[in-house]
Amino acid sequence: MSSTTATQTWVLDPVHSSIGFEVAYNGGTFRGSFREAEARFDGESLAGSAKVASVDVKDENLNAHLQTPDFFDAERYPELTFESSEIERSGDAVTVRGGITIRGVERPVELTGTIGEPITDAYGRERFGLTLVTAVDRTDFGVNWNAPLPSGGNALADEVKLTSELYFVPAEA
Amino acid sequence: MKILGISGSLRRESYNTKLLRAAEELLPAEVEFELYDGLKAIPPYDEEDDGEDAPESVTALREAIAEADGILIATPEYNSSVPGHLKNSLDWVSRPLATNTLRNKPVVVVGASTGAFGAVWAQAELRKVLAAIGARVVDAEVAVGHAPTRFDDSGRLVDENLLSDLEETVEALTDEVRERSLFALTNIRS
Numbered sequence: 001m002s003s004t005t006a007t008q009t010w011v012l013d014p015v016h017s018s019i020g021f022e023v024a025y026n027g028g029t030f031r032g033s034f035r036e037a038e039a040r041f042d043g044e045s046l047a048g049s050a051k052v053a054s055v056d057v058k059d060e061n062l063n064a065h066l067q068t069p070d071f072f073d074a075e076r077y078p079e080l081t082f083e084s085s086e087i088e089r090s091g092d093a094v095t096v097r098g099g100i101t102i103r104g105v106e107r108p109v110e111l112t113g114t115i116g117e118p119i120t121d122a123y124g125r126e127r128f129g130l131t132l133v134t135a136v137d138r139t140d141f142g143v144n145w146n147a148p149l150p151s152g153g154n155a156l157a158d159e160v161k162l163t164s165e166l167y168f169v170p171a172e173a
Numbered sequence: 174m175k176i177l178g179i180s181g182s183l184r185r186e187s188y189n190t191k192l193l194r195a196a197e198e199l200l201p202a203e204v205e206f207e208l209y210d211g212l213k214a215i216p217p218y219d220e221e222d223d224g225e226d227a228p229e230s231v232t233a234l235r236e237a238i239a240e241a242d243g244i245l246i247a248t249p250e251y252n253s254s255v256p257g258h259l260k261n262s263l264d265w266v267s268r269p270l271a272t273n274t275l276r277n278k279p280v281v282v283v284g285a286s287t288g289a290f291g292a293v294w295a296q297a298e299l300r301k302v303l304a305a306i307g308a309r310v311v312d313a314e315v316a317v318g319h320a321p322t323r324f325d326d327s328g329r330l331v332d333e334n335l336l337s338d339l340e341e342t343v344e345a346l347t348d349e350v351r352e353r354s355l356f357a358l359t360n361i362r363s
Contacts, residue, residue, distance in 0.1 A: 064271035068307035075277045076356045145304075 005043050005118060005128055010168035012039040012048065013127060017166045019050050023138075024157035026149075032057040032066075034080070041130070041168050046084040046096055048166075053078065070145045077104045089115060096132060100162075102141040109134050111164075130166045135159050174350055175205040177241035181248035181259035181284075181295075183213050186328075188285040188320035189247035192339070195330035196245055196283070199340045204347060209237055218264045231265045238266060239274040243350040244308070245343070248284045250295035260302065267306040276307040279349035281342055283315035285323075291316025311349050313342040 020033035033056050039048030052074040055066050067074040084098035094115040099106045113132035121127050138144075138160045147155040178193040190208070197206040214230035222228060227235075238244060248259060267273050282299050284292030293316050303310050315338045317323050323332045330336055 061270050064269075064307065065305065067271075068276065068304070069309045070304045070307070075353075076360070078360060 005041070005115070005168075007043070009171040010041045010128070011171045012037060013167040013169045014038070017164070019048075019164045019166075020162075022161040022163065023159070026155050030057075030156075039166060039168070040171070044087065046087065046098070046130075047082065048164075049079045049081040051079055071143055073103055077102070082109075092116065094130070094132070100134075100136065102136075102138075103143060105141045107136065107140050109136060111162075125169055127167055127169050130164075130168065132164045132166070133161060135161050174203070174243070174347065175207065175241045176200065176243045176245055176346065176350075177237055178206060178208045179212065179244065179246045179259075179262075180208070181246065181256045181299075183258065187249075188287075188317065188324065189249050191324050191328045192247045192283060192285050192315070192317055192330065193245060194328065195336070196247075196339055196343050199336070199343045201347070207237070207241070209234065211237075212258065212262055215258070215262045215265060218261055220268075223265070223268055227265075234262060235266055235274050238278065242279070242353075243346045244275070244278055244280040245346060246280065246282050246299065246303075248282060248292055248295045248299050250284065250286050250288075250290075250292035253294050255295050255299045255302065259299070263302060263306060270307065273306060275303065277353070278308050279311055279346060279353060280308040281311045281313055281346040281349075283317075283339065283342060285317035285320040287320050289318045291318035291320075309349060309353065311342075311345050313345040315339050315342050 014037060017037065018033055019037050020031060022029055022031050034050035034054050035056050036051040036054035037048060039046065052067060052072045055063060057063055057066065066072055081101045082098060084096050086097040088095045092114045094113055096111045098109065100109045111132040111134040113130065116129040118126045118128040137158050139158050145156065149155055178197065180187055180190040180193055182189040193208055200206055211230055211233050215234065216228055249256060266275055280303050282296045284296045286292040296314060296316065300310050315335065317335055323330060323335060325331045
């Protein structure tokens, strides 16, 4: 890649980044996020992880349920991870291919989004933004929970959209 | 390794309790087995009675589950579902959800009934309840139908096929307990 982002190693600015999921539930869209995540980017590769224990939804009992073997099984698989195999960039459009691992199961995935050129922020530090989305079938990873509805069908969709709005800052030397 | 057996039937001559005794005999000698006998003392769930001053009967069950490595529950079927008292006891154990003692605990459900089906609907619902509580529910089933014909006069399970099913199920539980220990070691090291 020709961009200036390719000339050094960048790490996630966790405070200004967000990694989340969206899934159709009960006639609407349910959203959640992971508060703790790490990522590294060097132009050629992108790798990151999110802590299952940091999953954040607006109900403490659901937070607790998401940790259990019914969902992410945090005791056995404490992290979700992603590692790229290929990055294609055209202007500010970016496609990242790689493997995502959830519940210990790795599946190939293609993420698409936009990447910005580095800017110097108000504190004199360089940073750039990277937005990526993809969709996965959660049952491919063994995240199978569901509840049949009295009217037929299930409460929770299998397809889950994964969204990440990432800010990178230079890795400390 | 310690396995705690919980019978969903309270009567002394319970087929489900006999089923747990049969399971105990199939466990390897190094596995300790305790048959829980305090379920009858548990009151109806009331959040106002929970917390630091929870009833002793409830604290005892929570602690017995905490001290066990795996749980074996035998349930009868009342009106096509889990006996109210067993469900009520698990409701107590489940609070608070994020830290309850069943969380991540390997659990196997088996069942006996006097009818033909061996409490399969109660077993299925109990597995759903246990998963919602956060237990590690093992995918195994033993359904003892026509229970009065499956045990001899001294209360021993005498059906060879069921004994074989029960042996496999008990082994699935002890395997799950061992696997949990291995995962714990791996995650500590990484």
